[in-house]
Amino acid sequence: xxxxxxxxxxxxxxxxxxxxxxxxxxxxxxxxxxxxxxxxxxxxxxxxxxxxxxxxxxxxxxxxxxxxxxxxxxxxxxxxxxxxxxxxxxxxxxxxxxxxxxxxxxxxxxxxxxxxxxxxxxxxxxxxxxxxxxxxxxxxxxxxxxxxxxxxxxxxxxxxxxxxxxxxxxxxxxxxxxxxxxxxxxxxxxxxxxxxxxxxxxxxxxxxxxxxxxxxxxxxxxxxxxxxxxxxxxxxxxxxxxxxxxxxxxxxxxxxxxxxxxxxxxxxxxxxxxxxxxxxxxxxxxxxxxxxx
Amino acid sequence: xxxxxxxxxxxxxxxxxxxxxxxxxxxxxxxxxxxxxxxxxxxxxxxxxxxxxxxxxxxxxxxxxxxxxxxxxxxxxxxxxxxxxxxxxxxxxxxxxxxxxxxxxxxxxxxxxxxxxxxxxxxxxxxxxxxxxxxxxxxxxxxxxxxxxxxxxxxxxxxxxxxxxxxxxxxxxxxxxxxxxxxxxxxxxxxxxxxxxxxxxxxxxxxxxxxxxxxxxxxxxxxxxxxxxxxxxxxxxxxxxxxxxxxxxxxxxxxxxxxxxxxxxxxxxxxxxxxxx
Numbered sequence: 110x111x112x113x114x115x116x117x118x119x120x121x122x123x124x125x126x127x128x129x130x131x132x133x134x135x136x137x138x139x140x141x142x143x144x145x146x147x148x149x150x151x152x153x154x155x156x157x158x159x160x161x162x163x164x165x166x167x168x169x170x171x172x173x174x175x176x177x178x179x180x181x182x183x184x185x186x187x188x189x190x191x192x193x194x195x196x197x198x199x200x201x202x203x204x205x206x207x208x209x210x211x212x213x214x215x216x217x218x219x220x221x222x223x224x225x226x227x228x229x230x231x232x233x234x235x236x237x238x239x240x241x242x243x244x245x246x247x248x249x250x251x252x253x254x255x256x257x258x259x260x261x262x263x264x265x266x267x268x269x270x271x272x273x274x275x276x277x278x279x280x281x282x283x284x285x286x287x288x289x290x291x292x293x294x295x296x297x298x299x300x301x302x303x304x305x306x307x308x309x310x311x312x313x314x315x316x317x318x319x320x321x322x323x324x325x326x327x328x329x330x331x332x333x334x335x336x337x338x339x340x341x342x343x344x345x346x347x348x349x350x351x352x353x354x355x356x357x358x359x360x361x362x363x364x365x366x367x368x369x370x371x372x373x374x375x376x377x378x379x380x381x382x383x384x385x386x387x388x389x390x391x392x393x394x395x396x397x398x399x400x401x402x
Numbered sequence: 403x404x405x406x407x408x409x410x411x412x413x414x415x416x417x418x419x420x421x422x423x424x425x426x427x428x429x430x431x432x433x434x435x436x437x438x439x440x441x442x443x444x445x446x447x448x449x450x451x452x453x454x455x456x457x458x459x460x461x462x463x464x465x466x467x468x469x470x471x472x473x474x475x476x477x478x479x480x481x482x483x484x485x486x487x488x489x490x491x492x493x494x495x496x497x498x499x500x501x502x503x504x505x506x507x508x509x510x511x512x513x514x515x516x517x518x519x520x521x522x523x524x525x526x527x528x529x530x531x532x533x534x535x536x537x538x539x540x541x542x543x544x545x546x547x548x549x550x551x552x553x554x555x556x557x558x559x560x561x562x563x564x565x566x567x568x569x570x571x572x573x574x575x576x577x578x579x580x581x582x583x584x585x586x587x588x589x590x591x592x593x594x595x596x597x598x599x600x601x602x603x604x605x606x607x608x609x610x611x612x613x614x615x616x617x618x619x620x621x622x623x624x625x626x627x628x629x630x631x632x633x634x635x636x637x638x639x640x641x642x643x644x645x646x647x648x649x650x651x652x653x654x655x656x657x658x659x660x661x662x663x664x665x666x667x668x669x670x671x672x673x674x675x676x677x678x679x
Contacts, residue, residue, distance in 0.1 A: 160558050180670050187560045194554040206469045208552070211495055215559035215566075217486055225466055241469050260555055321618060 111191075113139055113173060113298045115159060121167035121322075122154050130156040133168070141294045142331035143309035143330070144302035145384055146319035153272055154304040155319065159300060160192040160270040167358070169344040172268060177325050186268070188217070191261035193270045195272035195302075199245040205232060205256045205303050206241040212260040231259040234289050236282055251278040253379075262293070271295060271301040275308050287312045288296050306381040310334070318379075318387055326387055330380060341365050344373045408432060408439050417446045419460045423467055493573040494564065507538060531632045533601035534627035537575055538608045542621035544570040549618065551627035563672040567612070571605065599654040604628065606661035613664075 115137040122130040130151045144152045153169050157163040158170060161177040173184035173189060209228045218224035232241050235255040238247065245256055258274050269290075275283050290299055290312060303309060309316050309330060316333055318326040326333055342363045347354035352366030361374075365382045369375070408416065409427055415421035415430040433440050477494035481487060512530040516525070545567050547553040553665035557563060570572070583598075604624050 162554060184560045184562075187558055192555060196557060198550075198552055199551055200550075204471060205467075207471045210470070211491070212552075212555055212559065214488060214491055215556055215561040217560055221460070221487075225470060227460060228425075229465065229469075257555075354651045394586060397420050 113296070115170075115173070115268065115298055115300075116171045117156070117158075117168065119166045119168040120158065120170055122151075122163065123157060123166050128322055130158070131167075133322075133324055135317070135324070135327065137298050137300060139294060139296055139298055140315065141301065141313045141343065143313035143316045145298060145304075145306065145309060145316060146302075146325075147388070150319040151322040152319055155336075156192075156270050156300065156302055157194075159268070160190060160194075161186055162192065165292045171181060173294075174316065189264075189267040192258045193261040193274055197257045197338055199253070199256070201246070203245055204246070205240050205245055205252075205259070208245060208256060209260050209263070213263050216263055218263070223337055224257045227263060228259075231262040231309075234262055236260045236285055251279055251282065253315045255286075256374065257281065262289075265293065265297070267297050269297050269299045273303055274301055275303060275305055277338050283308065297309055306379070306384055310380040319386070323328075326355035333387070334380050335381045337365070337383035337384075339375065340376045340386060341378040341382045342369055342373040344370060352389060406432075407436065407444070413439070413442055413446055417443060419463075423463065484674045489569065492561075493569050500616040527636045530597055531629055532604065533597040533638070534604055535621075535628055537579065537601045538604040538624055540574045541571045541605050542608050542612070542617035544574045545612075546616055548616065564669045567609070567672060571609070585632040596651070599627070599651050599658070603654040603661065604659040610661040610664040610668070613668035632653065 115135070117133050120130060120133040120135075121128070133155065146152050153162065159163055159172065161183050161274035164178060169178055172186045174271060175186050177183045177186055202213075203211070207226060209232060210224065213228055215222045218227060229238065229241070232238050235258050237252065237259060239253050240252060243259040245253060249255070254274065254277050258271065261271065262268060271290075274290075275286060278286065290301070292378070301308075301313075313330055315328065316326070316330045317324060318333075326338070342364055343359075344364055346359060347356075347362045348364040348367045348370065351358065351364040354362050354364045354367075357363050363376070363389070365378075366371070368384050412425070412429060414422070416426060419426070421429065433443060475496055477490050480490035480493055485493065491497060509532060513528055516528060543549045545553070550556070555658075556566065604621075607624050608621045611617075611624070614620075615623075
């Protein structure tokens with residue numbers, strides 16, 4: 110079996126006068142890659158490009174060695190692709206089983222017995238087998254996210270694109286989903302965007318930080334975290350020179366960046382610390398006028 | 403004790419679980435009250451290899467009975483009409499947007515009643531303004547990302563978007579047109595179905611425009627232009643039949659043919675359908 114891969118060369122995407130992505134070069138292999146960035150950094154646009162839902166306005170995209178701009182090749186890609194969009198709606202009155210079954214039908218699972226077995230398998234993977242007959246409208250937000258994830262897992266795709274898969278999902282289920290995704294990533298390219306740095310730290314070997322449509326960091330999670338070594342400490346007072354500083358539950362202040370003062374206690378940096386340092390301390394600035402999606 | 407017993411074949415199918423759900427239920431009911439047949443089941447089960455009794459299959463069938471949604475009346479009708487089960491299912495999903503076309507059909511019926519009440523000329527203008535635009539609005543609603551919130555995962559499946567759009571178009575037209583046709587009979591005119599060709603033309607224009615813009619935006623634009631044209635014509639001449647002359651009808655037919663050709667040529671652009679936001 111050939112190794113799954115994705116490559117992007119100088120890829121850009123604009124929406125009218127708004128630039129959402131610019132000059133993106135990436136090579137993705139099997140494994141889980143996390144996509145971090147503030148709102149409007151271009152994460153969703155990048156994922157939609159990888160999922161063949163959106164063509165680039167510049168550059169070259171290759172998914173599994175195929176060109177998504179060519180109709181027949183795009184269809185080939187889609188046969189091996191799972192995609193969970195950021196926002197997903199469900200037809201009125203559908204149960205979890207009915208919706209996933211409907212998407213399975215569109216994914217060419219025409220034989221009913223095999224299709225139903227596959228629908229059950231993916232609903233079981235996301236922990237929804239007991240709720241398969243429940244109407245989606247009556248489900249919680251987290252359960253709906255899991256229905257959306259289940260349809261993406263149909264057929265164990267070689268490429269799995271997930272836009273904020275863990276939003277609204279409870280901690281126990283997030284652990285279950287991490288296990289499922291780690292197993293799939295042994296053979297498949299899994300790219301997920303999230304605002305949960307702990308998900309990236311727990312699951313991803315590689316992290317890409319996007320900012321204003323450009324790749325700001327691309328490398329191992331441990332390397333990014335390592336960049337913050339020695340720059341995170343606890344003190345009794347907030348440091349005005351720190352990139353960010355906040356009061357922790359113990360009453361002491363966690364300072365990220367800035368100058369280490371006397372009496373400060375160095376602590377192990379987290380991925381979130383490293384991300385905030387990379388971003389220059391601004392937690393989630395909006396980038397109006399530059400990036401749309 | 404009952405007056406009959408399971409025959410050997412039925413008993414074997416029951417033990418091997420190769421019977422249908424209905425047959426199995428019937429056998430089970432019988433076994434509850436028939437001691438001799440229960441004894442035969444025990445004997446038969448003891449000589450059958452365990453591997454023959456596929457527990458997983460039995461379990462799957464049981465779950466199917468609970469989980470697989472029963473086809474809607476509409477879906478069963480489509481299957482009865484000869485449409486393959488898979489296509490019938492995909493078309494039936496479009497009927498989930500029945501709220502949209504019901505609104506459209508209700509609008510036409512209301513306008514038809516109003517048109518019948520206000521008399522021949524003015525009534526005909528009213529009906530002519532509304533009837534042709536309803537089909538294109540309901541068709542656009544059936545595959546517009548704004549109306550179909552599941553469109554994004556649908557778009558990235560290998561199923562051809564062109565086929566899905568056309569299936570839905572045919573489905574909603576099949577649902578909406580009979581009601582609009584009937585309402586045409588309420589209008590005091592000699593040509594109650596003359597709005598059909600404009601409607602076909604507008605549906606084709608919306609399909610073609612959907613390769614550039616969002617379907618709903620296209621349908622609203624087409625409807626607005628049509629209402630403007632009708633308003634201007636009504637101001638200039640009092641006779642609505644002018645719109646329905648052979649030349650005008652031929653123009654609508656040409657519009658439909660040209661638009662549908664553009665749609666087919668640009669069909670690959672459908673994958674870029676964007677929501678209206």
